[in-house]
Amino acid sequence: xxxxxxxxxxxxxxxxxxxxxxxxxxxxxxxxxxxxxxxxxxxxxxxxxxxxxxxxxxxxxxxxxxxxxxxxxxxxxxxxxxxxxxxxxxxxxxxxxxxxxxxxxxxxxxxxxxxxxxxxxxxxxxxxxxxxxxxxxxxxxxxxxxxxxxxxxxxxxxxxxxxxxxxxxxxxxxxxxxxxxxxxxxxxxxxxxxxxxxxxxxxxxxxxxxxxxxxxxxxxxxxxxxxxxxxxxxxxxxxxxxxxxxxxxxxxxxxxxxxxxxxxxxxxxxxxxxxxxxxxxxxxxxxxxxxxxxxxxxxxxxxxxxxxxxxxxxxxxxxxxxxxxxxxxxxxxxxxxxxxxxxxxxx
Amino acid sequence: xxxxxxxxxxxxxxxxxxxxxxxxxxxxxxxxxxxxxxxxxxxxxxxxxxxxxxxxxxxxxxxxxxxxxxxxxxxxxxxxxxxxxxxxxxxxxxxxxxxxxxxxxxxxxxxxxxxxxxxxxxxxxxxxxxxxxxxxxxxxxxxxxxxxxxxxxxxxxxxxxxxxxxxxxxxxxxxxxxxxxxxxxxxxxxxxxxxxxxxxxxxxxxxxxxxxxxxxxxxxxxxxxxxxxxxxxxxxxxxxxxxxxxxxxxxxxxxxxxxxxxxxxxxxxxxxxxxxxxxxxxxxxxxxxxxxxxxxxxxxxxxxxxxxxxxxxxxxxxxxxxxxxxxxxxxxxxxxxxxxxxxxxxx
Numbered sequence: 195x196x197x198x199x200x201x202x203x204x205x206x207x208x209x210x211x212x213x214x215x216x217x218x219x220x221x222x223x224x225x226x227x228x229x230x231x232x233x234x235x236x237x238x239x240x241x242x243x244x245x246x247x248x249x250x251x252x253x254x255x256x257x258x259x260x261x262x263x264x265x266x267x268x269x270x271x272x273x274x275x276x277x278x279x280x281x282x283x284x285x286x287x288x289x290x291x292x293x294x295x296x297x298x299x300x301x302x303x304x305x306x307x308x309x310x311x312x313x314x315x316x317x318x319x320x321x322x323x324x325x326x327x328x329x330x331x332x333x334x335x336x337x338x339x340x341x342x343x344x345x346x347x348x349x350x351x352x353x354x355x356x357x358x359x360x361x362x363x364x365x366x367x368x369x370x371x372x373x374x375x376x377x378x379x380x381x382x383x384x385x386x387x388x389x390x391x392x393x394x395x396x397x398x399x400x401x402x403x404x405x406x407x408x409x410x411x412x413x414x415x416x417x418x419x420x421x422x423x424x425x426x427x428x429x430x431x432x433x434x435x436x437x438x439x440x441x442x443x444x445x446x447x448x449x450x451x452x453x454x455x456x457x458x459x460x461x462x463x464x465x466x467x468x469x470x471x472x473x474x475x476x477x478x479x480x481x482x483x484x485x486x487x488x489x490x491x492x493x494x495x496x497x498x499x500x501x502x503x504x505x506x507x508x509x510x511x512x513x514x515x516x517x518x519x520x521x522x523x524x525x526x527x528x529x530x531x532x533x534x535x536x537x538x539x540x541x
Numbered sequence: 542x543x544x545x546x547x548x549x550x551x552x553x554x555x556x557x558x559x560x561x562x563x564x565x566x567x568x569x570x571x572x573x574x575x576x577x578x579x580x581x582x583x584x585x586x587x588x589x590x591x592x593x594x595x596x597x598x599x600x601x602x603x604x605x606x607x608x609x610x611x612x613x614x615x616x617x618x619x620x621x622x623x624x625x626x627x628x629x630x631x632x633x634x635x636x637x638x639x640x641x642x643x644x645x646x647x648x649x650x651x652x653x654x655x656x657x658x659x660x661x662x663x664x665x666x667x668x669x670x671x672x673x674x675x676x677x678x679x680x681x682x683x684x685x686x687x688x689x690x691x692x693x694x695x696x697x698x699x700x701x702x703x704x705x706x707x708x709x710x711x712x713x714x715x716x717x718x719x720x721x722x723x724x725x726x727x728x729x730x731x732x733x734x735x736x737x738x739x740x741x742x743x744x745x746x747x748x749x750x751x752x753x754x755x756x757x758x759x760x761x762x763x764x765x766x767x768x769x770x771x772x773x774x775x776x777x778x779x780x781x782x783x784x785x786x787x788x789x790x791x792x793x794x795x796x797x798x799x800x801x802x803x804x805x806x807x808x809x810x811x812x813x814x815x816x817x818x819x820x821x822x823x824x825x826x827x828x829x830x831x832x833x834x835x836x837x838x839x840x841x842x843x844x845x846x847x848x849x850x851x852x853x854x855x856x857x858x859x860x861x862x863x864x865x866x867x868x869x870x871x872x873x874x875x876x877x878x879x880x881x882x883x884x885x886x887x888x
Contacts, residue, residue, distance in 0.1 A: 288802055288803065291803060293802055293803040293828060295828065296802035296803065296827060296828065358828075358830075455635055455640055455643035456635065456638060456640040456643065461825060464821065464825070465819070465820040465821055465825050467820055468818050468819075468820035468821070468822060468823065469816045469817060469818055469819070469820070470816060470817075470819050470820070471815050471816055472812070472815070472816070472817050472819055472831065473812040473814055473815035473816070473817070474811065474812055474815070475815060476815065477831070477834070478808060478811070478812050478833065478834045478835070479834060479835065480643055480834065481640060481642065481643065481705075481832075481833070481834030481835070481837075482834070483705075483830065483831065483832045484819065484824070484830065484831040484832075485828075485830045485831075486825065486828065487824070487825045487826060487827065487828030487829070488825070488826065488828070490828075
């Protein structure tokens with residue numbers, strides 16, 4: 195079968211790889227009908243060394259169950275399913291607390307940690323299929339597929355940011371970053387009732403979509419100037435919740451600048467740093483909370499899907515480019531050059 | 542009048558200073574009947590340079606109102622009052638949210654930020670007296686004074702740690718540090734219903750008091766060994782809440798080591814660092830929350846005082862040494878050398 199392989203930074207190729215097959219009785223084999231490129235895939239696209247490659251890519255997917263292992267009980271051949279980016283048994287003590295990204299089952303992993311499998315491919319072996327996969331009540335060619343595909347990562351990740359910040363009706367929220375996750379964080383804050391949603395981003399097409407999703411204000415300025423602008427928009431004190439959807443240090447520093455005393459910085463952008471300011475002058479002195487992490491999107495799928503199915507929300511609007519597998523290398527390049535916001539792949 | 546002055550690290554003197562007097566119509570002049578030395582006073586005692594001295598010291602006090610400014614309405618001469626370590630108007634938007642340490646009134650400050658005033662003295666001018674001071678329904682020589690004095694800082698600070706960690710009945714909690722605040726954090730976790738309270742500390746007299754306050758386990762080991770011991774005591778995963786009551790980097794690293802995925806590290810030890818690990822390998826990957834800051838102890842006084850007045854709890858047991866003003870320099874030395882846990886001063 196064919197799949198995307200990243201050889202090193204900037205070098206993505208489509209090649210023939212061994213067919214994915216069932217290995218464990220809890221696996222399912224899924225023929226992929228829709229997947230995509232994630233903003234987080236751009237981190238290795240910038241940084242990966244040749245010694246770490248070639249690596250299979252892709253961790254968001256929808257597909258049709260083609261075969262199930264002997265212990266899979268909730269799925270059958272022909273089911274259309276969505277897979278979160280983290281494999282989980284959905285029954286361990288952490289999964290029951292809705293922290294599927296910390297599932298203790300020995301086969302649990304992020305997709306990027308599973309050798310020889312990936313979502314940017316024709317098919318995939320999904321471990322712990324009963325826990326991981328969620329059935330979709332539509333056909334593979336439904337117009338809702340782009341929106342349903344966001345349940346695999348970006349929508350659930352934006353929603354996690356808003357939930358971990360405990361966004362309440364009537365609150366003021368700042369979203370740092372106008373990538374797909376930032377825009378989903380806007381939509382999520384709106385869904386939770388935020389009254390003022392300030393989107394910090396400088397790409398007009400994206401911030402326009404952000405306004406459509408619920409942003410009340412857009413701040414294009416960065417750094418000290420951007421912080422001053424948010425403070426001006428919020429009576430001087432900043433916002434209670436800051437949803438940080440970038441992962442680079444300047445975004446974190448911006449979050450510190452715009453958060454209100456006693457507020458929460460909720461991070462879902464994968465941090466590209468380990469050490470950062472958290473002492474008296476940054477978080478401690480003003481009792482700022484820090485929250486967030488890899489989103490247990492599995493926990494949110496049942497909650498968020500009905501709004502997609504009934505057309506209340508359309509998160510799939512973050513996809514502004516569509517391709518087959520052959521177009522994946524160009525898709526990485528276009529996302530890297532910000533010509534595309536998010537690329538949907540139909541293998 | 543006489544007061545304690547710190548000239549530089551290791552150099553505390555009792556000297557004559559100008560009498561405190563009313564300066565603003567919202568001030569009260571308080572004749573101090575009980576105050577104390579704080580663990581946080583040891584930070585300047587270790588680090589202060591001569592150019593920053595001499596500085597007035599002390600931020601926890603009980604005393605008798607001797608005079609009030611023309612705008613003070615809730616206090617009268619002769620009232621016995623306790624003062625939190627942070628001055629606040631108790632009516633601004635942050636105070637109403639129980640974040641008095643971020644009071645926006647221009648006279649609001651931590652005691653240590655108010656020139657020529659301090660609790661280690663015969664008397665003190667208290668700004669924003671209506672907002673800051675709380676009347677005590679006992680006499681100045683009551684046996685309850687040591688316990689009531691803990692409401693000025695250490696008890697409220699330990700309680701803040703437990704509240705910000707959202708300690709729930711039945712939960713497992715680790716307390717890092719067996720100083721006065723750590724012991725108060727134990728008492729607070731117990732008060733909030735924690736079932737297992739693991740106290741990390743190595744000073745037997747202190748950890749014994751910790752057991753009296755509610756600690757179910759004591760871990761004397763530090764670093765990797767201490768972390769392994771806590772994990773062993775908690776089925777391998779650590780505890781949901783970790784109350785960090787030290788402020789030095791090794792305590793923070795220990796907290797990261799013993800916190801459970803999805804858990805909270807709640808810091809009330811004043812951080813002696815600015816940058817620290819918060820990336821994928823420390824907080825982010827496991828969705829660890831970071832909370833805490835200077836405790837708005839004013840917010841907790843009414844809640845905690847009844848338990849002291851009716852004898853349910855006796856936080857004043859943290860005082861194991863008593864002195865007059867002349868004994869203050871020796872008190873610093875004894876606390877620094879860990880001969881005393883906490884020194885109560887009767888000026």
